Each structure stands twice: as structure tokens, then as C-alpha cells.
Amino acid sequence: MDDKQKDHQDTIDRVAQFNTDHSVEIAAIADYGTPQGIFDGARAQINLLGQRQSQDDSGLEILSITAKKAMAKTVNRLAKKARVKAKLNGDLALAESLSHSYSYIYKADKQTAIDRTLAMRKAMNDNLATLTNVSAGDITLIDNSVTTFDAAQVLPIVAREAKKTESTNQLPGQYDIAFEAIDDMFDLLFGEYSESNPFLVQQFQLAMQIIETGVHHTGIKVIVTGPIPPDDPAGVPLNHVKVKILEYEPKRESETNINGEAVIEKFKHGTYDAEFTKPGYARKVVRFTVKRGQHIDIPVTMVLA
Numbered sequence: 001m002d003d004k005q006k007d008h009q010d011t012i013d014r015v016a017q018f019n020t021d022h023s024v025e026i027a028a029i030a031d032y033g034t035p036q037g038i039f040d041g042a043r044a045q046i047n048l049l050g051q052r053q054s055q056d057d058s059g060l061e062i063l064s065i066t067a068k069k070a071m072a073k074t075v076n077r078l079a080k081k082a083r084v085k086a087k088l089n090g091d092l093a094l095a096e097s098l099s100h101s102y103s104y105i106y107k108a109d110k111q112t113a114i115d116r117t118l119a120m121r122k123a124m125n126d127n128l129a130t131l132t133n134v135s136a137g138d139i140t141l142i143d144n145s146v147t148t149f150d151a152a153q154v155l156p157i158v159a160r161e162a163k164k165t166e167s168t169n170q171l172p173g174q175y176d177i178a179f180e181a182i183d184d185m186f187d188l189l190f191g192e193y194s195e196s197n198p199f200l201v202q203q204f205q206l207a208m209q210i211i212e213t214g215v216h217h218t219g220i221k222v223i224v225t226g227p228i229p230p231d232d233p234a235g236v237p238l239n240h241v242k243v244k245i246l247e248y249e250p251k252r253e254s255e256t257n258i259n260g261e262a263v264i265e266k267f268k269h270g271t272y273d274a275e276f277t278k279p280g281y282a283r284k285v286v287r288f289t290v291k292r293g294q295h296i297d298i299p300v301t302m303v304l305a
Contacts, residue, residue: 008175009050012043015182015207025200029192032185033137039181041144044070046174048148067152068113071145072105075117078138082124082131089130097123110153117146179292182207219265219295220288224256224276226302237261238302241278246285248272265295274298281305 019026019036026032051063083098098120105113121142124134186204193200224241237260244253245264254262269292276284281302290296 005050005171009046011207012039012046012175012178012182015039015185015204016043018204018207019185022200022203025193025197026185026189027133027135029188032188033135034140035137035181035184035188037135037137037140037144039178039185040141041148042174042178042181044144044148046171046178048152049171049174064149064152067145067149068106068110071113071117071142071149072102074145075105075120075142076100076102078124078134078142079120082127082134085131085133086127091127091130094123094127110149114146114150117142121146176292218267218269218290218292219263220274220290220298221261221263221295222256222274222276222298222300224260224262224300224302226281227304229280229304235301238278238281241276241281241302244275244277246273246275268292269294276300276302278302 016039019039026036048063048067051066079098079100083095086092086095086098100116100120105116108116121139124131124142125139128134128136128139189204190201222243224238224243225235226238228236228238237256237258239256239258239260241256241260241262242253243255243262243264244251245267248267252264252267254264256262269290271287271289274286274288276286282305284300284302286298286300288296288298
């Protein structure tokens with residue numbers, strides 16, 4: 001991974017740790033399990049892709065083993081707590097169907113491991129109404145682990161010999177999925193605890209701030225040109241042009257240098273309007289879209305007022 005990807009990974013790991021540290025509180029939030037499952041699935045994919053970046057062709061066997069371990073650990077962890085709930089509810093048959101060890105999945109051959117995982121997944125999914133310590137998001141997490149393991153097995157030989165850059169090209173999409181899920185988790189957390197437990201919300205906000213710092217390359221570079229009176233030449237760099245991103249808090253603004261350039265960084269991804277003003281020139285507003293972690297150049301031409 002390059003430095004930017006490491007920043008992303010660090011952020012994702014911190015959010016995952018938050019979910020682990022505050023599992024009791026977030027378990028009480030309706031629908032939180034769904035974006036959490038999506039986030040965990042994307043994180044698993046990112047970890048696997050990261051391993052692929054650093055492996056040669058022989059590393060695909062390790063990739064398969066890692067995916068199988070992840071699948072076994074996931075279903076085993078969830079089945080353990082579901083088994084206890086089933087036992088407490090008096091459903092001994094359900095409890096028995098979930099009473100399997102980690103090796104029951106991991107030591108089996110590929111198809112048997114998947115079949116056993118899906119059987120335990122079905123037992124939990126069919127009884128979500130009574131297994132209240134398991135969520136729909138947990139079921140999604142199992143599904144993601146099965147998909148990841150299955151994909152590691154069926155990759156054609158050509159794909160297995162593909163260059164590491166193929167993994168690199170897949171990572172941005174997985175990061176987008178993970179960060180979108182983080183946004184959804186925060187909104188649900190805020191809606192539930194902003195008044196009753198503001199400290200918890202602040203903890204997640206800290207993670208969000210780390211996200212924005214981690215993607216410090218999110219930003220724009222503007223190059224402003226225009227006529228300079230009285231000679232009125234065209235295309236000359238304009239200095240002292242004030243640049244401001246409208247309707248953004250905290251405010252983001254700058255001023256062009258002698259080369260007509262200005263840089264504004266460290267703001268969230270999205271679509272914004274940038275305002276350009278300079279005495280003697282007509283005000284100009286330019287709309288732009290920047291993705292998370294992206295840094296774009298925006299050429300601007302101003303005219304005399």
C-alpha cells in the first residue's frame with residue numbers, strides 16, 4: 001500500500017475498533033447492523049486486496065487460507081452467542097445446530113466448509129426474531145465472508161497471475177463503500193445518542209476527524225488567469241484573487257499567488273461552489289466535484305468588471 005492507502009487503512013481500523021469497544025451501545029441502535037456489516041465486508045475485502053498487493057503468485061494459496069479463516073471465525077463467533085440465546089429461550093434443537101467449533105468449518109474441504117457455514121447462517125437468519133443478539137448486519141457479514149472465500153477459490157489461472165496493480169485498481173471502490181458505511185453509522189449513532197450519550201458521539205466524531213486528516217490529499221488547486229488593465233493582455237496569471245468554498249464550515253478559503261495559483265485542502269468529498277473575487281473583476285463561481293482522497297486542478301478565467 002502507498003502512503004494514502006495506509007492513511008485510509010488506519011482510519012478504517014480505528015472505526016472498526018470503535019465498533020468493537022462500544023458493541024453494547026451500538027447493539028441498541030436500530031439498523032446500525034446493516035451499514036456495519038457492509039463496512040466490515042468492505043474492510044475484509046480491503047485487507048485481502050492489500051495482501052494481494054504484497055504477494056507474488058504463490059501468495060494466492062495464503063489468500064485462500066486467510067479468507068477461509070475469516071469465514072470460519074466470523075460464523076463461529078456469531079454462532080457462539082446465538083447458541084447461548086437459543087439455549088436460554090429453551091430452543092435446544094437450534095442451540096445444538098449452532099454448537100460447532102472453529103475447526104468444524106476451517107478443517108473441512110472447500111465446499112463442505114461453505115455448506116456448513118451456510119447451514120449455520122440459515123439457522124441464525126431464520127430465527128432473528130428470537131436470537132436478539134444477532135442482527136441482519138451480522139448475517140450480511142457472514143454472506144460477505146462466504147463470497148470472499150468462494151471468490152478466492154474460483155479465480156482463473158490468468159487472474160491469479162495478474163499484476164499487483166489489479167488489486168490497486170479495486171481498492172478505491174472498496175474504500176468508497178467503507179467510508180459511505182461509516183457516514184451511515186455515524187448518522188444512526190448521532191440520532192440515537194446525541195442527547196443521552198454525547199461522549200459516545202464525540203468518540204465517533206474523533207474517528208471522523210481522523211478520516212478527514214488521513215485523506216489530507218482531498219482538495220483543489222486553482223489556476224486563475226485573465227486580462228490585466230490597462231494593457232489588457234489575455235491569459236495572464238492573476239494574483240491576489242480571493243478563493244472561497246461557499247457554504248462550507250469551517251470555512252475554506254485562500255488567495256492566489258504571483259503565478260495565479262491557490263490550494264485549498266482538507267475538506268470532505270462532494271460537490272461544491274468555489275467563489276473567485278478580485279477588485280476590478282467580475283465575481284465568478286465555479287462548481288466542482290472532488291472525491292475522497294482526490295486532489296484536482298481547476299483552471300479559471302476571470303474577466304474585467
